[in-house]
Amino acid sequence: MTRFKLTLEYDGGPYVGWQRQKNGPSVQAALEAAARGFCGEDITVHGAGRTDAGVHALGQVAHIDIPQDRDAATVLDALNHFLIDEPVVVLSAAVVGESFHARFSATGRLYRYRILNRRPRPGTTRGHVWWVPVPLDVKAMNDAAQELIGEHDFTSFRATLCQAKSPVKTIDRLTVRQDGEEVVIEVSARSFLHHQVRNIAGTLALVGKRKWSRQDVADALAARSRASGGPTAPADGLYLVCVDY
Amino acid sequence: MTRFKLTLEYDGGPYVGWQRQKNGPSVQAALEAAARGFCGEDITVHGAGRTDAGVHALGQVAHIDIPQDRDAATVLDALNHFLIDEPVVVLSAAVVGESFHARFSATGRLYRYRILNRRPRPGTTRGHVWWVPVPLDVKAMNDAAQELIGEHDFTSFRATLCQAKSPVKTIDRLTVRQDGEEVVIEVSARSFLHHQVRNIAGTLALVGKRKWSRQDVADALAARSRASGGPTAPADGLYLVCVDY
Numbered sequence: 001m002t003r004f005k006l007t008l009e010y011d012g013g014p015y016v017g018w019q020r021q022k023n024g025p026s027v028q029a030a031l032e033a034a035a036r037g038f039c040g041e042d043i044t045v046h047g048a049g050r051t052d053a054g055v056h057a058l059g060q061v062a063h064i065d066i067p068q069d070r071d072a073a074t075v076l077d078a079l080n081h082f083l084i085d086e087p088v089v090v091l092s093a094a095v096v097g098e099s100f101h102a103r104f105s106a107t108g109r110l111y112r113y114r115i116l117n118r119r120p121r122p123g124t125t126r127g128h129v130w131w132v133p134v135p136l137d138v139k140a141m142n143d144a145a146q147e148l149i150g151e152h153d154f155t156s157f158r159a160t161l162c163q164a165k166s167p168v169k170t171i172d173r174l175t176v177r178q179d180g181e182e183v184v185i186e187v188s189a190r191s192f193l194h195h196q197v198r199n200i201a202g203t204l205a206l207v208g209k210r211k212w213s214r215q216d217v218a219d220a221l222a223a224r225s226r227a228s229g230g231p232t233a234p235a236d237g238l239y240l241v242c243v244d245y
Numbered sequence: 246m247t248r249f250k251l252t253l254e255y256d257g258g259p260y261v262g263w264q265r266q267k268n269g270p271s272v273q274a275a276l277e278a279a280a281r282g283f284c285g286e287d288i289t290v291h292g293a294g295r296t297d298a299g300v301h302a303l304g305q306v307a308h309i310d311i312p313q314d315r316d317a318a319t320v321l322d323a324l325n326h327f328l329i330d331e332p333v334v335v336l337s338a339a340v341v342g343e344s345f346h347a348r349f350s351a352t353g354r355l356y357r358y359r360i361l362n363r364r365p366r367p368g369t370t371r372g373h374v375w376w377v378p379v380p381l382d383v384k385a386m387n388d389a390a391q392e393l394i395g396e397h398d399f400t401s402f403r404a405t406l407c408q409a410k411s412p413v414k415t416i417d418r419l420t421v422r423q424d425g426e427e428v429v430i431e432v433s434a435r436s437f438l439h440h441q442v443r444n445i446a447g448t449l450a451l452v453g454k455r456k457w458s459r460q461d462v463a464d465a466l467a468a469r470s471r472a473s474g475g476p477t478a479p480a481d482g483l484y485l486v487c488v489d490y
Binding site: 008009010011056057058076080084087088089090091092118120121122123124126128239 | 253254255256301302303321325329332333334335336337363365366367368369371373484
């Protein structure tokens with residue numbers, strides 16, 4: 001048995017999310033079906049993060065234990081062969097030790113959130129951006145974002161159904177920048193609470209619309225109540241960019 | 246009656262192309278249905294270029310004559326309202342004189358061709374790039390592209406079914422550059438022959454794979470025979486970026 005680290009890109013649109021569920025197709029199930037096609041038996045694929053329905057990945061990481069003696073290039077090509085009809089692709093495969101765990105070994109995750117900030121709806125980027133038609137003040141968003149950097153109790157930015165034991169997380173980097181017609185938020189942390197990035201994006205959009213000030217963001221964080229945080233931005237604009245180990 | 250110039254973005258994936266056809270949905274028909282919803286009568290929409298099935302637009306231009314007295318903001322919002330279920334969006338609308346014709350008044354067109362140049366298939370960009378898994382020599386492609394700049398008989402790069410009277414066209418600019426994992430070809434001319442950009446992209450890819458030299462491109466051009474040109478690259482990677490007047 002050999003453990004492989006897989007780096008994955010996928011379009012989250014057609015899936016109920018990363019995690020295998022009874023109510024529809026998941027990225028995990030697509031990968032497990034591919035592994036079954038390759039290995040002829042049921043094999044669990046463990047992901048670094050359980051992306052929500054509609055959330056995309058440019059560099060999700062997973063690990064898989066292959067019972068047969070196969071090299072990394074063969075695993076890569078075989079999984080991609082069986083994934084041919086899915087918008088999921090294995091970007092790389094590498095042999096790792098048995099102590100490697102995609103989720104528990106991760107030391108950092110980088111998410112990107114794309115807002116299409118123009119009056120007309122998305123045309124070619126439907127399902128891949130959050131459309132905000134009113135002009136956003138990007139500098140104000142970036143300023144307010146500073147309030148969220150560092151170690152905080154993120155209860156105000158946490159889904160009420162979040163199962164994490166502690167609401168305390170440390171945001172290492174949080175930036176907001178203009179990129180053509182898009183406003184791009186990037187945030188990195190060792191790990192995140194459920195909906196944390198989407199709730200931060202929804203809150204910073206309020207700042208961008210000048211409905212909230214930087215102080216309002218600080219107050220929302222201090223309130224430690226989900227009702228005090230901003231709305232949850234849609235899944236469409238969110239990308240898991242990479243996972244560090 | 247007032248004539249409006251419309252600038253359009255669309256995802257060409259679901260359409261048989263720009264032009265109204267009996268065999269499936271077209272961008273033109275989608276816009277004409279929206280105009281009918283808005284004005285209550287049949288109105289023809291005239292486009293600057295007849296993009297093929299699957300070809301996208303970031304800045305296609307069309308004109309439309311609206312019988313009622315409406316301002317540009319109303320036309321923009323009304324058309325977008327009726328286009329809500331289509332991946333077609335009107336980016337801007339402007340009043341123009343009756344002498345303006347989207348196709349015949351155009352003085353330049355810029356197309357972009359996106360090649361995803363990496364071993365794994367596209368994940369999040371399926372249908373929006375041409376996937377070429379073998380490494381491309383971008384510098385050689387850009388060098389060879391110089392052979393095609395200027396006024397030439399482009400018979401070797403013209404679809405056999407092309408209806409243009411003359412195969413002579415003038416390419417003003419043709420560049421090939423690396424952009425992350427993508428190789429991006431941009432080409433501008435007053436007008437193009439049918440499949441000209443896709444045939445150029447297919448030919449330059451042969452150069453990128455080192456199957457063809459710059460001289461082979463010059464020879465293909467000089468042969469003035471479609472059989473001498475390279476293959477037609479898929480529609481997925483092609484974008485009509487803008488039209489000048």
